[in-house]
Amino acid sequence: MNNQKFYHYICWGVTAFLVIAASIAFCFxxxxxxxxxxxxxxxxxxxxxxxxxxxxxxxxxxxxxxxVSKTEPVFTRWTKNEKQxxxxxxxxxxxxxxxxxxxxxxxxxxxxxxEVINSIQTAVNSLPENMRNLSVWVSHMLENNPEAEQIAIxxxxxxxxxxxxxxxxxxxxxLGIIGNVSLGVISVLxxxxxxxxxxxxxxxxxxxxxxxxxxxxxxxxxVFSVTWANRLIKEARYIHKVxxxxxxGKIVDSLIIGxxxxxxxxxxxxxxxxxxxxxxxxxxxxxxxxxxxxxIPSAFLILLVSPIQCLYFLIFILxxxxxDGNILGPKILGDSTGISSFWVLFSILLFGGLLGFAGMIIGxxxxxxxxxxxxxxxxxxxxxxxxxxxxxxxxxLDYVEVKDKxxxxx
Numbered sequence: 082m083n084n085q086k087f088y089h090y091i092c093w094g095v096t097a098f099l100v101i102a103a104s105i106a107f108c109f110x111x112x113x114x115x116x117x118x119x120x121x122x123x124x125x126x127x128x129x130x131x132x133x134x135x136x137x138x139x140x141x142x143x144x145x146x147x148x149v150s151k152t153e154p155v156f157t158r159w160t161k162n163e164k165q166x167x168x169x170x171x172x173x174x175x176x177x178x179x180x181x182x183x184x185x186x187x188x189x190x191x192x193x194x195x196e197v198i199n200s201i202q203t204a205v206n207s208l209p210e211n212m213r214n215l216s217v218w219v220s221h222m223l224e225n226n227p228e229a230e231q232i233a234i235x236x237x238x239x240x241x242x243x244x245x246x247x248x249x250x251x252x253x254x255x256l257g258i259i260g261n262v263s264l265g266v267i268s269v270l271x272x273x274x275x276x277x278x279x280x281x282x283x284x285x286x287x288x289x290x291x292x293x294x295x296x297x298x299x300x301x302x303x304v305f306s307v308t309w310a311n312r313l314i315k316e317a318r319y320i321h322k323v324x325x326x327x328x329x330g331k332i333v334d335s336l337i338i339g340x341x342x343x344x345x346x347x348x349x350x351x352x353x354x355x356x357x358x359x360x361x362x363x364x365x366x367x368x369x370x371x372x373x374x375x376x377i378p379s380a381f382l383i384l385l386v387s388p389i390q391c392l393y394f395l396i397f398i399l400x401x402x403x404x405d406g407n408i409l410g411p412k413i414l415g416d417s418t419g420i421s422s423f424w425v426l427f428s429i430l431l432f433g434g435l436l437g438f439a440g441m442i443i444g445x446x447x448x449x450x451x452x453x454x455x456x457x458x459x460x461x462x463x464x465x466x467x468x469x470x471x472x473x474x475x476x477x478l479d480y481v482e483v484k485d486k487x488x489x490x491x
Contacts, residue, residue, distance in 0.1 A: 376394075
């Protein structure tokens with residue numbers, strides 16, 4: 082009896098200590114939040130090559146895996162040695178992954194950089210004429226309302242002065258930077274170092290990712306109980322399914338949208354067709370807000386050339402977004418996240434505010450994983466209490482009877 086009481090006191094003491102320690106740690110984090118954030122940013126800068134390599138390896142792993150699965154049986158039959166056949170298959174898959182990466186980067190830059198240079202030069206050179214045309218169009222539209230016409234013309238004049246003040250002094254600098262990038266002359270050596278090391282890390286990770294997975298499973302079963310290890314591995318598979326399916330599917334979806342936008346805008350004879358299509362395709366990776374983020378600068382460029390074409394462009398983007406959101410997106414992505422539109426919006430705002438552009442991209446799958454984990458924990462607790470796990474059963478619930486766990490409705 083004394084031993085039980087002693088054990089009881091020990092448990093309470095350890096619990097109290099952990100609560101106090103957690104409270105002190107939480108207060109420390111709040112007081113030193115800026116220092117912790119700076120330290121975390123410095124750590125991310127140090128690990129930038131590893132992060133770049135891990136992201137590239139994750140994105141290219143489908144190419145690598147497909148190439149290995151197709152070539153390994155051929156090389157094994159040819160060498161009559163399973164180990165050598167796998168080594169040759171991985172070597173070929175590594176080369177194929179690098180070729181795919183190089184083709185995407187070179188193709189994108191070779192199309193985009195000349196178009197960006199040409200678009201900036203054209204926009205600056207034609208800015209006075211475009212602003213005059215826009216002013217004439219506004220005056221014609223508001224000719225029956227002199228006061229509104231005067232306000233609009235005054236606003237356009239201020240916009241013109243601001244645009245020239247921003248663009249003209251920095252035009253040579255902007256074109257110089259773009260030209261240097263297009264020629265492969267990158268002045269930021271740290272960034273170049275991170276990219277080169279990241280490529281090396283990517284090659285290593287692609288070839289030893291199976292060993293990493295085996296090592297992670299070994300550590301998991303060594304540290305946790307078998308029940309918890311099985312659960313953690315199951316959740317890891319779910320996280321991979323959500324992130325891999327969403328991100329890769331979103332990239333494919335955005336590529337299709339970019340190509341479709343280019344074809345349609347070319348048919349409509351819109352200005353800056355290639356530049357606008359690239360902007361729309363790239364920003365479409367961001368869920369929900371992406372099409373609007375890409376449409377705003379694109380519409381402004383087209384507005385300077387032709388207000389009517391700008392209106393047509395906005396209507397086209399609206400139709401394109403409806404097609405993507407209701408037909409193309411669900412076909413490619415399916416229900417990969419399992420969360421409602423409200424939580425999609427919430428996750429983009431939350432993670433975008435915390436992590437910026439990267440947070441807007443990974444926010445939806447990250448929140449989907451958190452949502453699933455929290456839901457599983459809640460359901461487990463409800464089952465232990467012998468209560469229903471169906472959300473609909475709690476809609477018009479007044480209270481639950483303590484004795485027999487019966488549901489009393491309002």
